[in-house]
Amino acid sequence: MGGTRMDARQYEHLRRGVTDPVPGSLFALALSQGVTLEPAPGRQLRFGRNRPQVDLCLGEDDLRVSRQTGVISHRDGGWQVTNTGRLPIRLPGDQWLFPGHDPLPLVPGYTPMFVRGTRGREHMMEVYVIGPDGACPPSLFDAVTQPPKRYWLTPDEKLVLVVLGQRYLAQEAFAQPLGRRQVAEEMAELQPDADWSDRRVERVLAAVRQRLHQDGVPGLTKEELVEPIGNMLNHNLVQALMSTSTLVPADLSLLDGWD
Template sequence: MYFLEPLTPSLLRHEPLVAGGPAPVGTLFVLGQDGGYAATPHPARTLVLGRNSPDVHVTVGSEDWYVSREHATLRCARDGRWTLRNGGKLPIRIPETPALLHQHEAPVPCGYTPLYIQGSRLHVVELLVSAGPRGAGEVRPGTGTRDLAWPLSDRERLVLVALFQLHLLRADDAHPLSWNETARCLNEVPGQRGWNDRKAEHAVDGVRKRLAAAGVGGVTADSAPADAIKRNLLRVLVDTATLAPPDLRLLDEGVDSPRRNEQSGVVR
C-alpha cells in the first residue's frame, strides 16, 4: 500500500500515481482530511477508517466522539472488487444509494465516490477505484496532470460551497440556496460574520463575469434566463471539478484550519 500525503488534491480532480506510474485497474484510493492510502487489488486486503488514529489507515473525525474508533472497513474480494462495511454507529451516506447502516455492506463502484459521516460536524472521505491507465499514446507516466478547474479566491470558493452545498452533498432534493439562505449559512462558518444577500451575490457575480469573459455561456443574464443561471454555473463548476465534495469542510471548519492555511490564505 502507498501513503497519500495530507495535501493530496481531491481525488475528483486528480488520480495520484502509484510507484511513479499510472495505477493498475482496481486500485483503491482513500483520502481523508489527514491523508490516506492507495491499495492495489489483492484478495483479503483491508483498509480501516475511523477515529482511532494510531490503529486505522485513514483517520475520520479524530476529535468527534460520535464517530466510532473503527467506523468502516474496505476489503478486497478475490475478484479484485472492493466492498465497504459500516462497523460504526453512525450511518455512512453514499450518493445515489441508501445510507449504509451499522453492520451493512455495499460494493464500491469504479470511479469516484464520496462518503459522508455526520457527527458533531460533517466528515468527508473520498474513494476512487481506478479504471487503469489510458492508452500509451495518450498519457505517459511523466506527463503533467491537466487541471480543468477554474481559479477561485478563498472568498469565492466559500460562497459557492455554501450556495451549492446540497448538490455537493448530493442530497435527494438538491437545489441552490437562495442568497438569504447562503448569507445565513456563511455567518455560521467559523471566523465569518457580516454576510448578507448582496455580499454573497456580489462574490458569485465576479466568478460569473470571469467565466463569461473566458467564453463560458449561460452564466450571465444576457445569455440565459434568470432561473437557469445558477444551474448553469453549478454545471460548469462541477464538470471541471472546480468544486468537489471535500470543499464542504469549509462550512464546518472555516478557512483558518491548519490544513486549509497550508493551501491558501484566509477569506477577506
C-alpha cells in the same frame, strides 16, 4: 492493510483522478491522511477515529465518530465498503450505508463518503477506484461546459409547478410541495378566468410526471414507491426539475405579489 501511505498534501482532492495508477487500485483520502492499496484478495482499509488502530483517520476530534467507522475490503475482484460503526455513512445519490447492512460495492471512479458528527459537522473521506484499464479521466478544464438537460414545459405547466414548488424555490428548510387544492386556489387567483380546480392541477402534474418518467427520471410513478406515498411523487417531481435547472428561484417572479 498492506498498502502505501501517501502524503495528503500531494492531493488536494481525488475528484480529478490520481497519478501512476495500477488497474484496480484504491486511493483513499481524508483531512490529514492518504492511503493507496493495490488490489489483492482479502486486502482491507480500516477507517475511523482511532488513529493508532485504523489505516485512515476520520473525525479524530469528534466523539460522535466511531473508533472504527468502516472497512473497505477487496473481495470477488472488486472493492466493497462495510459500515462497522454506529452512524450511517452517506454516499452520493442520497444513498445511506447503515451498520449491519450488506457491503456496498464501489464502482470505478470517484466516490465521496460522509459521516455526521457533533453540532452538524460532517467528516468526509474521498475514495477513487482505478478502472480495469488503469486510465484516469482526461482533463477537461478548457472544454465547453455541457448545458443541463432542461425539460420543456407549457406556460400553464410551468406556472402550476412554480406554485407547487414555491417553498423549494424559496429555499425554505424542509420544504414540501403545496397540496393540489392549495395550488388550484393560487392558480385561480393568478388566472381568474381559467377555471382551475384541484382535478385540473392533478392532470397537469400527472402529464409532466409521465413525460419525465418516460425519459428515465425515477420516483415519479406509484409503482416505484412504497405506501404511504403522501406527496412524495410531487416532491420527487420538483426535485427533478430543480436539479436540471428547469425550475430556478428566479421563476418565483411569475407569482404576482410573491414575497
